[in-house]
Amino acid sequence: MIEFITGVLLLSIFLALYRIGMGPTPSDRAVAIDILGILVVGFCVIISLATGRDFYMNVAISWSLLAFIGTIAIAKYLEGKGFDE
Amino acid sequence: MEVAGLILIVIGTFFDLFGTIGLLRLPDVYNRLQASTKCVTMGTCLILFGFAVYSGFSPAGIKALICMFFILITSPTAAHALAKGSYRAGVQLANQSVCDLYSDKQVLKISAVMNRDVITILPDASLRQAIDLLVEKGITGLPVVDSEGVLLGIITEKDIIEYKTYGNVETAKVRDAMNINVQTLPPSAPLKELVSIFSQEDFRRVPIVEDGRVVGIVSRKDIIKFLKEEKK
Known part of the structure; x- marks a missing residue:
């Protein structure tokens, strides 16, 4: 069961990675990175479930907050970029 | 659990x-x-x-x-x-997008461009009448409507020429030669939609239909005229 869930999540992560690689615009990559962050949080939960070790949940919490801050930073950067030109 | x-x-x-x-x-x-x-x-x-x-x-x-x-x-x-x-940052919307409400530019509706004096013809008129009307008014196609103004089809130069290859133009009625496969649009549709029809399909004019009735027509020439006026 865990193997199956891990497989599906890994497939989703590869799809997100494909979008990060292919772009075409920086915004597409930023969106995909945001999504990847949320997927990784889910993945941490599955690892925690599979290994029975709690500290992966701490990783999940901090990852979700850091991904948020990172995405906001990228979004603000993109927003400012339009005005420079 | x-x-x-x-x-x-x-x-x-x-x-x-x-x-x-x-x-x-x-x-x-x-x-x-x-x-x-x-x-x-x-x-x-x-x-x-x-x-x-x-x-x-x-x-x-x-x-x-x-x-x-x-x-x-x-x-x-x-x-x-x-x-x-x-x-x-200026990332463009996909081509299929219908409207962009954030945009400053006002979305142009078809009603701004369309020709409201539509010259139409009844399906029982003779083909000869249709030809005379086309030549007289200097147009290339006529929407065919019934007495209530409901669109039935369209008759164009191309349809008449095609009909001539297998029928007798002198005795035929408009009904026999008209094309019933008509692409129509409502007057409230964005102009962009019309432009994509003209650029992708082989239609030269699109009747504008509201509640089944023909209220206008836009030909390729109308769009060119509109572009000329827009420039002024």
């Missing part, structure tokens, strides 16, 4: 998968954003909730609930910021 938790986790992983498929397949950044953010947030929240159900009132379960709360708040905010940032 464990089974219920696992079921929630499996449903969550599938939400994640479908969200990323949306990320992969949709045409522009805004579509990708709306498809993937909602699905993946939902999916990961389900995974976290499933884990909380699975492990009950343990420290890990509480952490999962806290994490779920964080994601529910942060993910839509981040998505909104990204959409705004992309728009400001």
Whole structure:
């Protein structure tokens, strides 16, 4: 069961990675990175479930907050970029 | 409880998968954003909730609930910021997009361009009359309407020429030669839609129909004339 869930999540992560690689615009990559962050949080939960070790949940919490801050930073950067030109 | 938790986790992983498929397949950044953010947030929240159900009132379960709360708040905010940032950075909408409400430019409607004095013809008129009308008015096609003004078809130069190859133009009625495969649009549709019809299909004029009645017509020439006036 865990193997199956891990497989599906890994497939989703590869799809997100494909979008990060292919772009075409920086915004597409930023969106995909945001999504990847949320997927990784889910993945941490599955690892925690599979290994029975709690500290992966701490990783999940901090990852979700850091991904948020990172995405906001990228979004603000993109927003400012339009005005420079 | 464990089974219920696992079921929630499996449903969550599938939400994640479908969200990323949306990320992969949709045409522009805004579509990708709306498809993937909602699905993946939902999916990961389900995974976290499933884990909380699975492990009950343990420290890990509480952490999962806290994490779920964080994601529910942060993910839509981040998505909104990204959409705004992309728009400001000038990322274009996909070609299929119908309207852009954020844009400063007013969306042009077909009603601004269309020719309201439509010259129409009845289906029982003779083909000879149609030919005379085409030549007299210097136009290339006539919408065929019944006495109520309801569109039945269209007769164009091309239809008449085609009819001449297999029928007798002198005795024929408009009904026999008209083309019933007509592309129509409502007057409220954006001009962009009309332009895409003209550029992609072999129609030279599009009758504008409201509630079944012909209220106008736009030919390719009308668009060119409009472009000329717009320049002034």
